[in-house]
Amino acid sequence: MWRTNLKVALLGLAVIGFYTLIAHIIPQLESEVPEVLTLGADASPEALVEAGERMYNGAGACSACHGLGTRAPNLLTGGGGLGPIGSRCGERVAGTPCKDYLYESMTEPGAYVVAGFENIMPDMRRQLSIDQIWAVIAFLQAQGGEVTVTGADLAQDAAVSSGGSMPVAATPATASTDPQELLAANGCIGCHQLAGSGGAVGPSFDGIGGRMTPAQLRQSILDPGAEVAEGYDQFAGMMPATFGEQFTAAQLEAVVKFLAELR
Structure with missing residues (x-):
């Protein structure tokens, strides 16, 4: 009997050792953590603008749509002779100051959609912290206008956020596991x-299952900078690296499965 028990124990240890080895061999993908801002109530306009520019061109991936002027208005040059957004944001909605309009545009993008464009922008609170959003607003105001964002705006919203009434950055945009709803809700x-x-701006989803394996699709979502699709080098770095926090495990696998079946 003891020999049988010993064999069972040894077999169990061998199985555990085998799967432990496999776990260490498989690459562990981690989503890049967005840059953390430490700006406070005493932040200067210059510091806010500098931080906002980094967010606009980096973690916020704003230039992916707004820099082209095809999927969303070009905020920096103002196509059609309109001028940069800072020079006209105070006139977009009657009676709404520039920074309030920009804040609403980033947190409730469906409230006012510019004519000629679709409502495709996600709530940026799912991707950026409140400090980061205000920094982006300061950067946009600096494009031809006066920067009225102050550290007090950051402190005020930090207090609201701590009360639980405001979405937290890098959280699921929806509880659904429907892949098409997830793609829409996250601005994909x-x-x-x-x-x-x-x-x-990125490769078409149509037929992508015939071009990429499920493992490659998963990696491209969690670590978009690991490999850039041929022909899209100019857009490298524009896709947010925060979907590892924004998707639950079930949501991620639902999206991967859906894309893998598109052939």
Whole structure:
């Protein structure tokens, strides 16, 4: 009997050792953590603008749509002779100051959609912290206008956020596991085409299952900078690296499975 028990124990240890080895061999993908801002109530306008520029061109991936002027208005040059956003944001909605309009545009983007463009922008509170959002607003105001954002705005919203009434950055945009709803809620269609509709900043989702394996799709979502698709080098770094926090495990696998079946 003891020999049988010993064999069972040894077999169990061998199985555990085997799977432990496999776990160490498989690459562990981690989503890049967005830059943390330490700006406080005494932050200067210059510091806010500098931080906002980094967010606009980096973690916020704003230039992916707004820099082209095709999927969203060009905020820095103002196509059609309109001028940069800082020179006209105070006139976009009657009676609404510039910084309030920009804040609403980033946190409730469906409230006012510019004519000629689709409502594809996600609530940026899912991707950026409140400090980061205000920094981006300061940067946008600096484009031809006066920076009225102050450290007091950051402190005020920090107090509201701590009360639990404001979404926290890098959290699921929806509780659904429906892949098409997830792609829409997270703004993916703004850059990728699906069923012939969407942006062209990233590779089309149509037929992507025939071009990439599920493992490659998963990596491209969690670590978009690991490998850039051929022909999209100019857009490298624009896709947010925060989906590892924004998607639950079930949501991630639902999206991967859906994309893998698009052939």
